[in-house]
Amino acid sequence: MKSVFGLFGTILMFAVLVTASIPTASAQDTSVFRAGAAKLDITPPLGCSLAGHLVDRKATHVHDPLHARSLVMEDGKTKIAIVICDLIGIAQSEVSEAKRLISEQTGIPPECVLIAGTHTHTGPAPEPCLQSDPDPEYLKFLVVRIADSVRCAINNLRPARAGWGLGHEERMVFNRRYFMKPGTVPPDPWGRTEDQVKMNPGYENPNVVKPAGPVDPDLTILAVQDTDGYPIAVLGNYALHYVGGGNGLEISADYFGQWCRIMEQSWGKYDESKPPCVALLSNGCSGNINNVDIHQKLIQPHPYHQMNRVAQAVADEAMRVLGGITYRESIPLQGALETVELGIRKPSSTEVQEAQEILKKAGPELKDLPEIYARETVLMAEMPEKISTTVQAIRIGDAVIATFPGEAFVELGLEIKKKSQFERTFCVELANDDVGYIPTEEAYKLGGYETWRARSSPLQPGSAEKLLAAALALLNTVHESSGGR
Ligand SMILES: [Zn+2]
Incomplete structure (x- = not known):
């Protein structure tokens, strides 16, 4: 659940299409690929408002800390920074300020910086989320911390190589919208009975007919190690809304953080002379995906059991993929952003x-x-009649990252992957902005929670298709400028 805090302010920060310098063939051949990673704590104080429920909650405990995790790569000419934050999302205003600091302090331009939230539902409100509001002091700290994590990753840069791979984990993902028997979908918040689908209908609900959409079981992996074979970073991409634990009042980085802990222990090696390996788990297009199997009631021996179980399964698959990675040392990098204007359902x-x-x-x-x-x-x-947001493409050799600025429906990620010309495609949602849910045109027709008009779902139907077209065009541009490699 998200909002569009900050879209009223620094909306027009990016040019229509900004493309970073593209390495020439000779630069690609002779440049040294370098990479560095770092993570910094962004845990807020107890008592902060936690985002992710219909009503506000105040944090009473820290189960595990929150981080901004940064990976910086350099091909000798272009630097790319990827920052994944343990937050439910991040507003354009904070992204803009963090990118301004990063550009000022490191020279990396905004189109080469990707900042995304994981979508933990047990982190602070980084923007107004239904009845939870952000603490302005925390936001100032957060922005500086994001920029600092990029600086620390740059401090850790060293000659490196990278590779990418693809795994699958289909047991953990479910489309959470279901067609129901006629007359069994409850009224929407306005008392209307037009919804044809219900989100989370409950265990063994006899009125469920079938899921209203697909899932994306892909686990896409980017592995980066130094030229001694020591792991620098692993970036995962998996389309799963979130899997929390606890009583809802404990700060936690969710299964995203647990996956990172497992990967850093399993894949990372300890060498006191080198910076530790950093794992980053980005969220794929998962606005309509969850971890609830409605056919099997969840029984947990302890409140974090399922969160750990999912993290372990996805980490096991990541380890399997890492075993088969082919590493390359010549990896051209490129970043591009495009602005997209979207209408609001006033x-x-x-x-x-x-x-x-x-x-x-x-x-x-x-x-x-x-x-x-x-x-x-x-x-x-x-709210304004229209907002401006961005999609981004980050090329990493023959792999590419495409982004969506909110909780994108899974169909968008599947479409991007189907049409991408790159060898491997990552789709990162909640990147560089948070415009709320991004349902497909078809999903608006079916109705249901994700389409109910709120600051967490403000967009006009057709917005997803507009963002998808812009993202595909951007991938094309980046692919063509790479010489179609
Ligand atoms: Zn959510």
């Missing part, structure tokens, strides 16, 4: 009035769906 004045009536009768904490969405309707009246 409420009508009648809808705002109706919402205000509901709120007048509500208590101080909004608990039911009509009240919560009434507040969203009133707040959405203040």
Whole structure:
């Protein structure tokens, strides 16, 4: 669940199409590929608002710390920085400020910096998320920490080689939207009964007909090691919304953080003379994907059991893939960004009035769906008609990363991978912005939670298709400028 905090401010920070310098053939042949990685703690203080539920929660404990994890690669001419943060998302305003600092301090231009949230539901609110609001002091700390993690990764740069591979883990991912028997989908927050699908219908619900969409079981891996064969970083990409644990009041990096811990122990080696290996797990297009098997009730011996189980399964597959990686030492790098303008589903004045009536009768904490969405309707009246956001392509040799600026539906990632001309394609969501859910046009027709109008789902139908077209065009541009390699 997300919002578009910050889209009102520094919207126009990127040119329509910004492309970093493209290495020439001779530069590719002679340049030395270098890489470095670092992670810095971004855990907020206890008492902070935790994002990810319909109502606000205040953190009472730290189960495991949150990090900004950075991987910097350099081909002798172009530097690329990838930063994955243990956050539910990150607003364009913070991305913009972090990129400004990074550019100022390291010279890496914005199109070569990718900053994404993992989508942990047990981290601070980095932007207004339904009834949870961010702490401005934390945001200042976060931005500096992101930039510092890139500087630390640069400090760790050394001659390196990299390779990529593909695994599959289909047991952990489920499409969370289901077609239901006629008349069994509950009303939406406005009392309408037009939804044809229900998110999370519950275990063994006899009214479930079938899932309303596919899953993407790919686990895409980028492995980077130094020229002595010592691991520098491993970047994973897997399309799974989140898998948390605990009582909802504990700060945790979710299964994303646990995967990183396992990978750093299993794949990383200890050498006191070298910086430790850093693992990064980016989220794929997973706006409609979860880890809930509705046919099998989850019984956990302890609250973090399932989170650890999923992390272990995905890490086991990553280790298998790492065993078969072919490493290369000549790896041209390139980054490109494109701005995309998207329309907002503004409420009508009648809808705002109706919402205000509901709120007048509500208590101080909004608990039911009509009240919560009434507040969203009133707040959405203040949003602009249109917002500007970005998609990005990062080329790493014959592999590429394509990004979406919010919780992209799985169909978008599948389409990108199907049409990409690159040997290996990563699709990272919640990158460089957070415009909320990005449902396909078809999903809007079916309705359901992800399409209910709120700051966490403000976009007009057709936005996903616009972003997809822009991302595919960008991949094409990057591929052509690479000489079609
Ligand atoms: Zn979520």
